Amino acid sequence: MGDLFDLAAARALRDEGINRAKENNQKWFNDALALLMDPAFQSLFTEFTGEDLRQEIQVMVGIPLHPNAMGSLIMAAVKKEIIAKTGEYRPMKLKASHGRATPVYKWSRNR
Numbered sequence: 819m820g821d822l823f824d825l826a827a828a829r830a831l832r833d834e835g836i837n838r839a840k841e842n843n844q845k846w847f848n849d850a851l852a853l854l855m856d857p858a859f860q861s862l863f864t865e866f867t868g869e870d871l872r873q874e875i876q877v878m879v880g881i882p883l884h885p886n887a888m889g890s891l892i893m894a895a896v897k898k899e900i901i902a903k904t905g906e907y908r909p910m911k912l913k914a915s916h917g918r919a920t921p922v923y924k925w926s927r928n929r
Contacts, residue, residue, distance in 0.1 A: 836893055839886035846882040850875050850891050854900050860925050867920045868892045869910050892923075899926045 840847050853859050853875060863870060872888050882888065895901045907919040 835886060836890040839882075839884050840890035840894070842884060843882040843887040843890075846879060846887060847891060847894075849879045850882075851894060851898075851900075853879055854891070854895050863925075865904060865906075865922050865924050867908055867910070867922055869912060869915070869920060896923075902926045 854871070859874070859878075862874060868888060871892070875888075875891075892901070896903070901923040902925075904922045904924050906922040908922055909917045910920050911917075
């Protein structure tokens with residue numbers, strides 16, 4: 819039972835999966851990250867979820883080869899201080915997400 823619950827191992831597996839998704843979608847990732855830094859794109863939203871960004875990015879950049887690529891994009895945008903969590907959560911609308919709560923973000927002041 820002890821092997822099932824290990825926060826450090828869980829985070830390492832998450833990061834490994836996110837890095838793999840990014841590497842397998844490098845062109846999409848680079849194009850989507852550039853879009854997030856574009857002031858015209860930023861003017862579309864004040865506060866938003868990853869799902870909100872996904873809808874627009876899919877129209878403007880395309881659909882990544884793997885759905886987890888969006889997670890790698892959001893994590894990179896947070897680390898690069900392009901976006902920041904507001905502390906709020908909203909339910910997701912995508913059927914596959916089953917209405918789970920997701921963080922709300924805003925554009926970072928350090929962009």
